[in-house]
Amino acid sequence: MKAEELRKTAFTMPHHSPSYPIGPYRFVDREYMIITYRTDREALERVVPPPLEIDDPIVKYEFIRMPNSTGFGDYTESGQVVPVQLHGQTGGYVHAMFLDDDPPIAGGRELWGFPKKLAAPTLKVERDTLVGTLDFGPTRIAIGTMGYKHTALPAGRAEQALAEPGFLMKIIPHVDGTPRICELVRYFLGDVVVKGAWTGPASLSLYPHALAPIANLPVREVVSAVHLIADLTLNLGEVVHDYLSVEALPFRTVLSSKLVDT
């Protein structure tokens, strides 16, 4: 293979059969159960990177079914998202994510910087209850439950929540083990169509695991719960802070799309 051809076609590995296709990444009938809980402020402050800031010590625990996902297939995910602010803009910092499918793990990590690991999450209706579980190997580490469609929510509220940006810490090492990429990434969802949103009584239990330490952000109180179904497009992202350049430019951040010194 000619070097010139490789340069033109390079996207990801393996080159002859990439682990994930180039987007756009459209999700149809994506179903969320999001249980919002209060945790310990200190625990949260230890894990949220600057320049992101936290307001209340809140975590959103998510179980997500993705039955119909362009290029990624039919899979399930579970994870923790922390409400944050970047220079006054509110969004969600994705702290941990667990999926049961390789292409969105590889693509999620390598394109955006989603902090994804392979595990076994589920989300399903069991008679009267919407149940989310997360197993890591043989160990159950999260159980979320919610009364099924007890109270409908206005679609507008769900759309507003999905319009906020997500933030990610993208870290990729160099081949010698030194950090090659260490960036704060911002992304948005696009073309969101909410097909239904509900709330109801909810509970959440988290258990410790050496390699899936979700219980390090302990559940002190369940604040609210949302069950929603939507179609949406996961857009590519932009770098809003480069941690490896900080020495040169101490508070270099990106506002809108251009580099500025704050």
Next chain:
Amino acid sequence: MRYEDIRNMAFAMPLFSPSYPAGPYRFVDREYLIITYRTDRDALERMVPEPLEVVEPIVKFEFIRMPHSTGFGSYSGASQVIPVRLRGRPGNYTHAMFLDTHPPIAGGRELWGFPQKLAAPSLKVERDTLVGTLDFGPARVATGTMGYKHKELACSVVMPTLEEPGFLLKILPHVDGSARICELVRYHQRDSVLKGAWTGPAALSLSSHALAPVSTLPVREVIGSLHFVTDFTLELGEVVHDYLA
């Protein structure tokens, strides 16, 4: 958390519970079934990137058990490895690799550039036969078989191969989808200990799969087989060619 903490901690994602630890990556009792076959030169030359050169139209199909792997655990793999030369010196280019455990997939891809996907490889003894299989979802895409320890090989036959460098094509995208990293990487194994090596009658069949196209390097003739057990340390690598420079 301070900016300085992030720079000091940054190794892999997630920041607070990295998917793989920093090495060294030591493998104990790593067991290989390697079936060497002749394929079509055209197909091979389409796959092997410059400046690597194909020597002969040969592929090594490997089934690997890794029961004790520092930081990675107990897992299995299957791969297609192509003997190549870089500026006249021999080495092995890993064309495709399938593993059943996530830390070595994430670490393999992100550190070195191993072209790894999640699948279900296995290597085990079934009565008289050493059997390697590779399933991708419900579909079997490779079956390798070999008579169990029919003929012992001297260490001096196998050791030189273990000391050859490995080559990888490391490609990672930027957050906007453009190519961020596109490099030819070279790595070595060190502190290799060979615990036994054998050969015997062997067969290999590959089946087609959209996402695991192992059969696009078709088996024209099986020309050799090797079963061996070894300990070694997988070293970090070095960039020998930057395609984006």
